[in-house]
Amino acid sequence: MKVLSVVGARPQFVKLGPIARELRDATDIHHVIVHTGQHYDRDMSEVFFKSLRIPDPDVNLGVGSSSHGHQTGEMIAKIEDVLQRERPDWTLVYGDTNSTLAAAVAAVKLQLPVAHLEAGLRSFNRAMPEEHNRVLTDHCADLLLAPTKGAVDQLDAEGLAARTSLVGDVMTDVCLQVAAHIRTVADSASLPAAPYVLATIHRPSNTDEAGRLRLIMDSLRSIPVPVVLVAHPRLRAAADRFGIPLSGGRVEVVTPLAYPDLIAAVQSAAGVVTDSGGLQKEAFLLGVPCTTIRSETEWVETLVDGWNLLDPQLTAVAESAVRPRPSSDRGHPYGDGHAAAAVVSELRSRRPSR
Ligand code: UD1
Numbered sequence: 412m413k414v415l416s417v418v419g420a421r422p423q424f425v426k427l428g429p430i431a432r433e434l435r436d437a438t439d440i441h442h443v444i445v446h447t448g449q450h451y452d453r454d455m456s457e458v459f460f461k462s463l464r465i466p467d468p469d470v471n472l473g474v475g476s477s478s479h480g481h482q483t484g485e486m487i488a489k490i491e492d493v494l495q496r497e498r499p500d501w502t503l504v505y506g507d508t509n510s511t512l513a514a515a516v517a518a519v520k521l522q523l524p525v526a527h528l529e530a531g532l533r534s535f536n537r538a539m540p541e542e543h544n545r546v547l548t549d550h551c552a553d554l555l556l557a558p559t560k561g562a563v564d565q566l567d568a569e570g571l572a573a574r575t576s577l578v579g580d581v582m583t584d585v586c587l588q589v590a591a592h593i594r595t596v597a598d599s600a601s602l603p604a605a606p607y608v609l610a611t612i613h614r615p616s617n618t619d620e621a622g623r624l625r626l627i628m629d630s631l632r633s634i635p636v637p638v639v640l641v642a643h644p645r646l647r648a649a650a651d652r653f654g655i656p657l658s659g660g661r662v663e664v665v666t667p668l669a670y671p672d673l674i675a676a677v678q679s680a681a682g683v684v685t686d687s688g689g690l691q692k693e694a695f696l697l698g699v700p701c702t703t704i705r706s707e708t709e710w711v712e713t714l715v716d717g718w719n720l721l722d723p724q725l726t727a728v729a730e731s732a733v734r735p736r737p738s739s740d741r742g743h744p745y746g747d748g749h750a751a752a753a754v755v756s757e758l759r760s761r762r763p764s765r
Contacts, residue, residue, distance in 0.1 A: 412439060412440050412441070412500045412501070412758070412759065412762060413440070413441045413442075413443065413497065413498075413499040413500050413501075414434060414440055414441070414442050414443070414499060414500065414501045414503055414758060415442075415443040415444075415445060415493075415494070415497055415499035415501070415502050415503065416430065416431070416442065416443070416444050416445065416503045416505070417445045417447065417490060417502065417503070417504055417505075417510060417511075417513075417514035418444070418445070418446055418447070418468075418505055418510060419446060419447030419448060419449030419450060419474070419486070419508060419509070419510030420449045420450045420455075420506075420508040420509075420510055421450050421455050421456070421459060421667070422505075422506055422508070422687075422688070422689050423505040423506055423508060423510065423511070424456065424459035424460060424463065424465065425459065425463070425582060425585055425670055425689065426505045426506060426528060426529065426581050426582060426585075427444070427463075427465055427505065428459075428463035428464075428465055428585045428670075429581045429584040429585050429588070429750070429751035430503070430528070430581060430751050430754060430755075431444070431463075431465045431466060432464070432751065433751040433752055433754070433755045434755060435466075437755055439759075440755070440758075440759075443469050443470075443497055443499065444465070444466060444467075444468045444469050444470075445468060445469065445470045445471075445472065445490065445493055445514075446468035446470070446471045446472065447472045447474050447486045447489075447490070447510040447513065447514075448471055448472050448473040448474040448475050449474060449475070449476075449482065449486075449508060449509060449510050451473075451475055451476075452644060452667075454666055454667045454669075455644065455667055458667075458669045459669065459670055461669075462669040462670050462671055463585065463670055470493055472486065472489040472490070472493075474486050474489065479509060479540060482509050483509045483512060483513045484513075486509065486510060486513030486514070486517075487513045487516050487517045490513055490514050490517040490518075491517045491520070491521065494517055494518055494521055494523055495521065498523065499523065500524065500762055500763075500765070501524050501525070501526050501554075501758050501762070502514055502515075502517075502518035502523055502524065502525045502526070503526050503528060503758070504518075504525060504526070504527050504528065504548060504552070505528045505529060506528070506529045507529070507532070507541035507542075507544045507545045507548070508541065508544060509540070509544065511527070511544050511548050512543070512544040512547055512548055515527065515547070515548040515551050515552055516547075516551065519551045519552075524553045524554070524762075524763045525551065525552040525553050525554070526552060526553065526554040526555075526556060526754075526757075526758060527548050527549060527552040527554070527555055527556060528556045528581065528754060529556070529557075529558055529562075529580075529581075530545075530548075530549050530552065530555035530556055530557050530558075530562060530566060530575065531549065531555060531557040531558075531559075531561075531562025531563060531564075531565045531566040531571075531575070532545055532558070532562055532565075532709040532710075533545065533546070533565055533709060534707045534708070534709050535707065536706070536707055538616065539614075539616070540615075541688075549566065549569070549571060550569070550571070552574070553574060553763065554574055554576065554757065554758075554761050555571055555574050555575040555576065556576055556578045556754055556757060557575055557576065557577050557578065558578070558579060558580035558581075558582075558745060558746070558750070559577075559580065559712060559744055559745065560577065560744075561711060561712065562577075563575055563577050576753075576757045576761070578746075578750050578753035578754050578757060579745065579746025579747065579748075579749065579750030579753055580692070580745040580746050580750050581750045581751050581754065582689060582692060582693070582745070583692075583696060583745040583746050583747075583748050583750060584746075584748050584749065584750050584751050585670070586674060586692075586693050586696050586697070587696065587748040588748070589670060589671050589674045590674050590678060590696075590697060592671070593671060593674060593675045593678065602639060602675075602676055602679065603637040603639065603663070605679055605680075605681065606636045606680075606681035606733065607636055607637040607638065607639055607679075607680060607681060608634050608636055608637070608638045608639070608680060608681060608682045608683070608684055608732045608733065609638075609639050609641065609676050609677055609680040609682075609683050609684075609685075610631055610638050610639065610640045610641070610662075610683070610684040610685065611640070611641045611642075611643065611684075611685045611686070611687050611690055612624075612627055612640075612643070612646050612685070612686055612704065613643035613645050613646055613686065613687065614686045614705070615645070616686075616705075617686050617704055617705075618645050618646050618649040618650075619649060621653040621655065624649055624650065624653060624655055625653075625655055626725055627704060627725065628650075628655055628656075628657065628662075630725040630728040630729065631662050631684065631728070632659065632660040632661065632662055633728065633729040634661065634684070634728065634729050634732045634733065635661075635729060635733060636661065636681060636732075636733055637661045637662075637663065638661055638662045638663070638684075638732075639663055639665060639676065639680075640657060640658070640662050640663065640664045640665070641665055641666075641667055641668055641673070641676075642657060642664050642665070642666065642667070643667065673690075673693075674693065674697070677690070677693050677694055677697050677699055678697050678699070680699055681699075681700075681732075681733050682699060682700045682701070682702065682731075682732045682733055682734065683699055683700070683701040683702070684701075684702045684703075684704065684728060684732050685701065685702075685703060685704065686703065686704045686705050688708070688709055688710060691703055691708060691710050691713050691719050692710050692713060692745065694713075694718075694719070695710075695712075695713040695718050695719060695741060695745075696745065698736060698741070699736070700717075700718060700719075700720075700731075700734050700735075700736055700737070701713065701718065701719040701720070702719075702720050702722050702728055702731045702732050703719055703720065703721050703722065704722060704723065704725065704728075705721060705723055706721060706723035707721065708721060712744035712745065715739070715741065715742075715744075716737045716739040716741075717734075717737050718737055718739075718741060
């Protein structure tokens with residue numbers, strides 16, 4: 412069987428990690444990795460392949476940054492050429508980026524089977540580009556690999572139950588594996604002495620308007636302990652454009668961290684402040700209180716007992732960023748860390764006959 416993975420943006424490299432490892436051990440499966448080039452900076456891409464020991468991509472389409480339509484359209488055209496050459500049994504697409512949608516559309520138009528990893532998540536916020544990508548990808552895919560019971564219920568509500576399978580969350584696999592191998596925080600990038608807060612901001616709704624970005628930076632500066640701000644290129648570009656300083660006061664800006672360094676930095680943090688989906692969940696898995704600068708989350712299980720708090724209006728960031736850990740048991744809503752094995756088993760058993 413041939414499985415062709417299409418990835419392009421940083422969170423997809425993290426999800427690919429455990430899948431690539433599982434497929435490497437599967438002697439009956441040939442795995443082809445296609446990188447669209449959506450993320451191209453070394454520390455947004457190559458560093459993840461190296462630190463998660465993912466084989467180099469077989470193909471890099473070099474698409475790069477552009478408007479949504481141009482970026483997605485160029486990807487569709489280039490992925491179609493690869494798919495015609497490779498004719499995989501499954502095209503495996505990951506998450507909710509423009510690379511996800513492009514690969515799903517290219518494959519389905521060639522009547523090649525598509526499996527969507529991380530299916531069924533919803534923010535119900537139609538202003539988010541990721542929400543368009545999730546809904547459209549789920550409705551055109553042949554196999555919907557859902558990470559949580561809530562995602563299964565959502566797919567059922569949209570009439571997609573027959574194509575759905577609950578596999579667990581592959582980001583839990585990789586987060587727990589990596590966390591188990593971090594011995595001390597000294598293993599990681601240089602960090603201030605504890606306590607500190609780890610922060611990331613990159614969503615267009617938070618970066619692309621000067622007033623909003625200024626408010627966010629003011630609220631980070633109001634946190635009463637050092638803040639390590641891991642700056643995504645979109646954040647840096649927006650701050651430069653608007654003339655808003657990112658560092659200053661207790662805020663120290665660092666370049667994007669390799670995945671093991673990020674996990675080490677979360678593990679030792681007093682709190683996380685973010686608008687990233689993945690980081691909300693990593694904080695939850697590692698037992699670190701999270702404050703999310705968004706009005707909603709796709710990962711609703713993280714909200715239980717206040718492990719994750721939504722603060723879109725930035726009303727209480729200074730206090731919530733350093734609040735104590737809740738005492739409750741978080742349970743295992745994201746699976747047991749063996750989702751990648753379940754994914755491969757589903758790909759085998761649901762392989763369409765050709
Ligand atoms: C994309 C995903 C988002 C994911 C995020 C993780 C979509 C619609 N969004 O958002 O779901 O959470 O990745 O990072 O696909 N840039 C660089 N170097 C890079 C990559 C990007 O400088 O290696 C700059 C570009 O100028 C670009 C901007 O960052 O304009 C944003 O990149 P883009 O791929 O458009 O979206 P992200 O905001 O990264």
